[in-house]
Amino acid sequence: MVERRPFLTFIQHAVLILGAAMFVFPIYLAFVASTHTAAEVSGGVPLLPGAEMIRNYSLVLGEGISAAGAPPLWIMLMNSTIMALSITIGKIVISLLSAFAVVYFKFPFRMLAFWTIFVTLMLPVEVRILPTFEVVAQLGMLNSYAGLSIPLIASATATFLFRQFFMTVPDQLTEAARIDGAGPMKFFRDILLPLSRTNLAALFVILFIYGWNQYLWPLLVTTDESYYTIVMGIQRMANAGEETPQWHLIMATAILALLPPVVVILAMQRLFVRGLVEVEK
Amino acid sequence: MRTKTVTFRHKWLPYALIAPQIVITLIFFIWPASQALYQSVLRQDAFGLRTDFVGMANFVRLFADDNYINSFVTTISFSAMVAGFSMGIALIMAIMADRVIRRAMVYRTLLIWPYAVAPAVAGVLWWFLFNPTIGIAAYALDGLGYDWNHYRDGGDAMTLIVVASTWRQVSYNFLFFLAGLQAIPRSLTEAAAIDGAGPVKRFVTIQLPLLSPTVFFLIVVNVVYAFFETFGVVHATTSGGPGQATNILVYKVWRDAFEGLNLGSSAAQSVILMVLVIALTAIQFRYIERKVEY
Amino acid sequence: MSNIQINNVRKTYPGGIDAIRGITLDIADGEFCVLVGPSGCGKSTLLRMIAGLETITDGSVSIGDRVVNDLEPAERDIAMVFQNYALYPHMTVYGNMAYGLKNRGVPKDKIKVMVDEAAATLGLSEFLTRKPAQLSGGQRQRVAMGRAIVRQPQAFLFDEPLSNLDAKLRLKTRVEIRDLQQRLGTTSIYVTHDQMEAMTLADQLVVLNDGAVEQVGTPIDVYNRPASVFVAEFIGSPPMNLMPGEIDESGLVTPAGVVAAPAGVRHGAVTIGIRPEHLHPASDGPLRLKVRVVEHLGASANAHGTVPGHAVEMIASLTGADLPAKGETLGLTVAAENLHLFDPETGRRLH
Numbered sequence A: 001m002v003e004r005r006p007f008l009t010f011i012q013h014a015v016l017i018l019g020a021a022m023f024v025f026p027i028y029l030a031f032v033a034s035t036h037t038a039a040e041v042s043g044g045v046p047l048l049p050g051a052e053m054i055r056n057y058s059l060v061l062g063e064g065i066s067a068a069g070a071p072p073l074w075i076m077l078m079n080s081t082i083m084a085l086s087i088t089i090g091k092i093v094i095s096l097l098s099a100f101a102v103v104y105f106k107f108p109f110r111m112l113a114f115w116t117i118f119v120t121l122m123l124p125v126e127v128r129i130l131p132t133f134e135v136v137a138q139l140g141m142l143n144s145y146a147g148l149s150i151p152l153i154a155s156a157t158a159t160f161l162f163r164q165f166f167m168t169v170p171d172q173l174t175e176a177a178r179i180d181g182a183g184p185m186k187f188f189r190d191i192l193l194p195l196s197r198t199n200l201a202a203l204f205v206i207l208f209i210y211g212w213n214q215y216l217w218p219l220l221v222t223t224d225e226s227y228y229t230i231v232m233g234i235q236r237m238a239n240a241g242e243e244t245p246q247w248h249l250i251m252a253t254a255i256l257a258l259l260p261p262v263v264v265i266l267a268m269q270r271l272f273v274r275g276l277v278e279v280e281k
Numbered sequence B: 001m002r003t004k005t006v007t008f009r010h011k012w013l014p015y016a017l018i019a020p021q022i023v024i025t026l027i028f029f030i031w032p033a034s035q036a037l038y039q040s041v042l043r044q045d046a047f048g049l050r051t052d053f054v055g056m057a058n059f060v061r062l063f064a065d066d067n068y069i070n071s072f073v074t075t076i077s078f079s080a081m082v083a084g085f086s087m088g089i090a091l092i093m094a095i096m097a098d099r100v101i102r103r104a105m106v107y108r109t110l111l112i113w114p115y116a117v118a119p120a121v122a123g124v125l126w127w128f129l130f131n132p133t134i135g136i137a138a139y140a141l142d143g144l145g146y147d148w149n150h151y152r153d154g155g156d157a158m159t160l161i162v163v164a165s166t167w168r169q170v171s172y173n174f175l176f177f178l179a180g181l182q183a184i185p186r187s188l189t190e191a192a193a194i195d196g197a198g199p200v201k202r203f204v205t206i207q208l209p210l211l212s213p214t215v216f217f218l219i220v221v222n223v224v225y226a227f228f229e230t231f232g233v234v235h236a237t238t239s240g241g242p243g244q245a246t247n248i249l250v251y252k253v254w255r256d257a258f259e260g261l262n263l264g265s266s267a268a269q270s271v272i273l274m275v276l277v278i279a280l281t282a283i284q285f286r287y288i289e290r291k292v293e294y
Numbered sequence C: 001m002s003n004i005q006i007n008n009v010r011k012t013y014p015g016g017i018d019a020i021r022g023i024t025l026d027i028a029d030g031e032f033c034v035l036v037g038p039s040g041c042g043k044s045t046l047l048r049m050i051a052g053l054e055t056i057t058d059g060s061v062s063i064g065d066r067v068v069n070d071l072e073p074a075e076r077d078i079a080m081v082f083q084n085y086a087l088y089p090h091m092t093v094y095g096n097m098a099y100g101l102k103n104r105g106v107p108k109d110k111i112k113v114m115v116d117e118a119a120a121t122l123g124l125s126e127f128l129t130r131k132p133a134q135l136s137g138g139q140r141q142r143v144a145m146g147r148a149i150v151r152q153p154q155a156f157l158f159d160e161p162l163s164n165l166d167a168k169l170r171l172k173t174r175v176e177i178r179d180l181q182q183r184l185g186t187t188s189i190y191v192t193h194d195q196m197e198a199m200t201l202a203d204q205l206v207v208l209n210d211g212a213v214e215q216v217g218t219p220i221d222v223y224n225r226p227a228s229v230f231v232a233e234f235i236g237s238p239p240m241n242l243m244p245g246e247i248d249e250s251g252l253v254t255p256a257g258v259v260a261a262p263a264g265v266r267h268g269a270v271t272i273g274i275r276p277e278h279l280h281p282a283s284d285g286p287l288r289l290k291v292r293v294v295e296h297l298g299a300s301a302n303a304h305g306t307v308p309g310h311a312v313e314m315i316a317s318l319t320g321a322d323l324p325a326k327g328e329t330l331g332l333t334v335a336a337e338n339l340h341l342f343d344p345e346t347g348r349r350l351h
């Protein structure tokens, strides 16, 4: 900073701390609610954690909220994990391969392929809800892990990211590998993949969060409870018919739903920020 | 498109490599989108027995429908608020964090994680806070003499989804503003300080103009977010109500398709949304092109 | 080991750029051949066609007895050292050197023996576990060399391998390369635009100009008998003095005076070339130089100036303590055998 102004510095920190507090507040309150009994919560939410944490969490994890017709949380957590990982790995794999194809080969219809991939940018699931649902239904992929993940793994953004990165890999490295007797797939495996490691990791963080947080799609393709993901399941609990919502359990679910991606983002902050900025370039 | 000058030669390998992406794109993107286009010019009778070609009638009907126009207006004001608030708050925080050189990263850590919270979960969290009977925010508002009830009051419901959507999006904007600010060479602000410009003047005359590409880029991203990704917030909390107060376009498409079962209209709505995304993407890419030129 | 034959090779890049316009060369087994020429003359293109990194538009390339036109680079049994080394950044020095052997299915223990041996030859043994980023420029250059020699290929191809080194290291490495090549006896083709490098390294020097061969010969040959004005200007430092002249009964008429003409050259207009070091001061010499600047180089000095009354620039390389002052007019002589005469129309040597 250019000049010292203690008052200004004080204001800065005050604003930042206040901001950070505002961000934490809803989650803190959710956590507090999740550690009390239903009665304690319905009498106005307490401001300090209660003693029911273990009981509430083991209840939702083990049994679920039967009244709301939601399965035990561990199933939903498992489903979310499977979906998030399938989407993440699927997107990374097919994007890597297609970026490799468009950058390192010249072939007829290359431009057509590129534009086909590009078009997916303009067709988020929200604008083609019904027909996509119909396709998935016809393929018999409703209520399956394949239905939850495969339709989401086409990705122009990831393909572009890898394409951009591959363009920066020096051509002479490719030539050296050719002289060393590496064919295209050997080059891909031995040189390109190891060089893409950081990009892969950064993309992994972003895509995991993307996959975990899917909402509309699981809502469309799952009717069978045993395929519910936690992010959509929480809504089923919250809107459980006529019953008064069991807030302490809903909040425990909310905490469990947001914990994995938040942990990932905090643990891999550097990669995440890098990935985010790269993807949008 | 730029390519490598050094390429491999192989008859079928490139096709095999690109096939998975293309197949999935065709089956789950291109085909459904073309179906939406196709269905948008058809109308089915009530029993689904007959389908007629009706040309633009579905679109004409939509734009004559007060509910649809209302949904459009709701979406635009919702997006404007979400983009405005989340960018405004993020910019202030970023300026503050940028000035505290040493602990900027600590604050970054404290501020980025809401991005990891799903919009639907964010909705549920704030819904709980604002719950008219037990929510602490509703309680506080009551203390200030305001009778909060987002089940009855459309304005309250709108406020709720704006707050929840904004809360989650600030971190994203904050990251880009902070990165943008930190990319401005210190020497520039220092030179301005030597020229006698105070902090506010420095910000307005030096930092803000240099930040304008970031601002522009974020406007597009935030509008896209508010238009499409906030479905979860609405669905998990207000369900479009009360009345039509929070019935944003994406939510309406979904409801008309799965609850109203009006195929032609839902398809026409999809097509309109598609046009919107295409327009936004085009704007974004023009921006990127410009950035490349610099 | 093997010889390399390049037979009327052409290269036309997409877009119609004729980079190589028909080159025929014969490089004997174990020979060190240097391709030299100004930037853009097609040196790299020719080398890369031999390596198989660039397709051959027309003509043929053989290594040993095989025509390699349609072989992959790896099948040609050559090794290449790149200007920027192109080391695999994520592999250790050992990994870099072993990669080509691994791809050829050499057993692990044999690879170890070969890499260790090559590393010992180049003094790289202590760096084998390091990554390229942890090495100095000179060490990286040596790893690139190591990657080439470890496979014991039929030929080494070098594309300006020293241009990323500082002057001192370049000199040292130049000697090392020459020494190594002589010990291994591997046929080598070396591309450079540095004429000092070209002169000192080459068994056979090939001067390229605009995609065609200007002259082929030993460095001394090329130096002593440049085949054209282009070669005369390109090889030698400071460059050869060139001036218009004419041969008639009196001898060779230069702008600076009349000198004895070499035997057997036709009468008429010529372009005269005289190397600066072949000009010797003599107060009654037939040539005149009005000195503008004197550059002291230690062992010698270069007197730059013009021929009085003419716009012709001339440089004389002088030894000894008796140096001219600025503005002085110097008398110079040149022996007839040190005159180079070229056809002013074609630029070719006349004798």
Ligand SMILES: Nc1ncnc2c1ncn2[C@@H]1O[C@H](COP(=O)(O)OP(=O)(O)OP(=O)(O)O)[C@@H](O)[C@H]1O
Pocket (backbone or CB within 6 Å): B005, C013, C014, C015, C017, C018, C019, C037, C038, C039, C040, C041, C042, C043, C044, C045, C046, C193
């Ligand atoms: N891939 C290419 N496409 C089109 N033209 C090319 C290509 N590569 C090289 N050229 C052209 O071919 C000619 C010879 O290029 P080359 O790289 O062989 O020159 P060079 O002698 O190695 O020069 P330098 O000393 O600068 O490396 C140049 O005019 C160059 O512009």
Ligand SMILES: [Mg+2]
Pocket (backbone or CB within 6 Å): C043, C044, C045
């Ligand atoms: Mg070159």
